[in-house]
Amino acid sequence: MGILVADSCWADTAVLLLTALSLLYWYATNTFDHWKKKGVPEVRNKVPFFGSMLDSVTMKKQFSLHFQELYWGLKGHKFGGIFQMKRPMLVMMDPELIKDVMVKNFANFSDNVAIISSKHDPMFAYNIFSMKGEQWKYARSKLAPAFATGKIRNVFPLIMEICDELKKHLKRRIDSNDCEFKAHDLAAEYTTDVVGSCAFGIRCNSLIDPNNQFRKMGKDLMTPESIFRQLQFMIIFMMPKIAEIFRIKLISQQIEDFFRDLIGKAFAYREKHPEFKRNDFINLLMQLKKLGGLEVDETDKKEINRGLEKEASDKGKIEFNETVLTAQAVGFFIDGFETSSLALAFTLHELAMNPAVQEKLREELKKSFEATDGKIDYDNIRSCTYLDNVLHETLRIYSPAGVLQRECTKRYTIPDTNINLEVGDAVVIPVYPMHHDPTYFPSPEVFDPDRFTEEAKKTRPAFTYLPFGEGPRQCIGFRFAQAQVKAALATIVLNFEVKPSKDTEHPVKFDQTNFLLRAKNGLNLKIAPL
Numbered sequence: 001m002g003i004l005v006a007d008s009c010w011a012d013t014a015v016l017l018l019t020a021l022s023l024l025y026w027y028a029t030n031t032f033d034h035w036k037k038k039g040v041p042e043v044r045n046k047v048p049f050f051g052s053m054l055d056s057v058t059m060k061k062q063f064s065l066h067f068q069e070l071y072w073g074l075k076g077h078k079f080g081g082i083f084q085m086k087r088p089m090l091v092m093m094d095p096e097l098i099k100d101v102m103v104k105n106f107a108n109f110s111d112n113v114a115i116i117s118s119k120h121d122p123m124f125a126y127n128i129f130s131m132k133g134e135q136w137k138y139a140r141s142k143l144a145p146a147f148a149t150g151k152i153r154n155v156f157p158l159i160m161e162i163c164d165e166l167k168k169h170l171k172r173r174i175d176s177n178d179c180e181f182k183a184h185d186l187a188a189e190y191t192t193d194v195v196g197s198c199a200f201g202i203r204c205n206s207l208i209d210p211n212n213q214f215r216k217m218g219k220d221l222m223t224p225e226s227i228f229r230q231l232q233f234m235i236i237f238m239m240p241k242i243a244e245i246f247r248i249k250l251i252s253q254q255i256e257d258f259f260r261d262l263i264g265k266a267f268a269y270r271e272k273h274p275e276f277k278r279n280d281f282i283n284l285l286m287q288l289k290k291l292g293g294l295e296v297d298e299t300d301k302k303e304i305n306r307g308l309e310k311e312a313s314d315k316g317k318i319e320f321n322e323t324v325l326t327a328q329a330v331g332f333f334i335d336g337f338e339t340s341s342l343a344l345a346f347t348l349h350e351l352a353m354n355p356a357v358q359e360k361l362r363e364e365l366k367k368s369f370e371a372t373d374g375k376i377d378y379d380n381i382r383s384c385t386y387l388d389n390v391l392h393e394t395l396r397i398y399s400p401a402g403v404l405q406r407e408c409t410k411r412y413t414i415p416d417t418n419i420n421l422e423v424g425d426a427v428v429i430p431v432y433p434m435h436h437d438p439t440y441f442p443s444p445e446v447f448d449p450d451r452f453t454e455e456a457k458k459t460r461p462a463f464t465y466l467p468f469g470e471g472p473r474q475c476i477g478f479r480f481a482q483a484q485v486k487a488a489l490a491t492i493v494l495n496f497e498v499k500p501s502k503d504t505e506h507p508v509k510f511d512q513t514n515f516l517l518r519a520k521n522g523l524n525l526k527i528a529p530l
């Protein structure tokens with residue numbers, strides 16, 4: 001009798017377990033027939049819960065490189081399906097379709113895919129990148145003037161002050177025989193100081209004191225060393241709903257408090273001392289708070305966001321209160337510091353590996369700045385076409401944002417098909433994979449700035465090169481980014497020679513644990529006097 005009872009107990013437990021496992025399996029895979037049902041080609045390997053993302057979630061492959069593999073699995077199709085965990089996503093493979101999504105039918109795809117939507121992370125929720133619909137339109141139209149050419153020209157002398165410090169810093173290192181450096185560190189110290197000065201109005205001196213608090217915040221934010229924080233980042237980007245439930249913040253409370261305090265003090269000081277004038281972002285934010293908008297000259301007006309200013313109605317109006325304004329300054333830091341720093345570091349690496357390119361660039365810079373006695377000014381630097389091509393080529397090979405995403409905001413039928421995308425569906429633009437596709441860029445791993453001459457650009461389809469995105473959602477800070485990276489490059493190349501060191505790795509090995517494309521060893525290089 002006792003044995004019979006025990007047997008039936010085991011049987012019940014086994015049935016319960018099997019049912020629970022079947023339910024779990026169903027839950028983990030119940031979206032996996034989405035693309036098949038729509039007749040959309042898809043990548044084959046799908047893993048319960050992880051979808052197509054197992055290798056990047058487990059950090060076996062760097063995110064952009066993993067997407068490159070998915071891209072090649074869909075090559076030959078105009079579009080194809082993948083699964084980010086359980087969420088179906090449509091990868092746009094055809095440049096014409098990409099143009100449709102980013103520009104022609106922007107109204108159908110006007111939002112970025114939400115990473116964190118809730119207000120429990122206000123510093124990220126009020127970043128323009130996260131904002132949606134009318135609210136995004138309103139905020140973008142108000143902030144766009146801060147990044148127009150005229151404003152960048154005004155802030156350029158502040159960038160050049162940091163470049164002078166960079167020059168002195170490198171000279172000191174050479175004088176004390178300390179010529180080897182990690183390009184990621186040097187570039188991050190420089191961009192921290194530029195953003196500190198141009199956005200927050202403070203001198204961080206990271207080049208002299210790499211452990212200052214501002215630099216520490218940048219490291220915590222962009223390259224966290226703790227596995228726990230890396231895991232949190234992964235959850236935020238891959239499983240936003242779980243992040244929401246557990247209230248995981250992209251901008252930690254400590255970082256939020258630091259910036260709230262910083263901005264609060266800067267505002268208070270300037271309100272008390274109206275005679276204090278500085279052409280920085282804080283100054284513009286204060287103007288925005290006081291006047292509800294920024295002064296714009298006629299030239300800037302033309303370039304501001306392709307007519308968005310006209311369209312933005314008060315429907316999405318938000319108050320530029322202290323939280324929203326602080327979020328913009330923090331946004332300047334998260335969106336602008338690491339991306340620009342990576343661009344600078346990888347350009348230095350490629351210049352070291354390609355001495356002929358470095359020499360050609362030096363010749364162009366010498367000629368351009370002859371008239372101003374070596375003084376680098378904004379208009380001159382913008383006219384250096386080879387410098388522009390060098391930076392473009394770096395951003396092609398090492399595009400910091402390897403993949404862009406858009407959310408469908410209005411039903412869309414894929415041209416020449418009867419396949420519909422519904423509101424909330426996600427679309428992927430495979431930037432890094434296209435930049436490395438030999439169909440568009442022959443011998444894609446070769447660093448060749450001449451791919452960006454006017455004639456060469458005409459030989460490939462539009463919308464295959466997208467380091468700053470495209471359309472009304474294009475990177476708002478691209479002019480600032482280019483100004484700060486080019487200023488540093490010109491300063492270094494005009495005064496020093498960048499060389500490989502005994503520890504330089506080429507091709508670069510990437511850090512699999514980071515969403516952005518970073519070198520595993522930090523890019524070891526050597527600086528020498530000219």
Ligand code: HEM
Nearest residue numbers: 129335336339340401467468469470473474475476477481
């Ligand atoms: C080399 C440096 C940079 C790169 C490669 C870069 C790249 C990008 C990319 C690819 C996007 C998405 C565009 C799209 O979806 O079409 C973006 C958006 C954005 N970037 Fe940048 N960025 C850089 C520097 C900066 C800087 C310096 C700032 C600010 C000072 C900035 C602020 C933003 C903002 C606010 C957005 C969101 C725009 C919106 O959704 O309306 N970025 N960036």
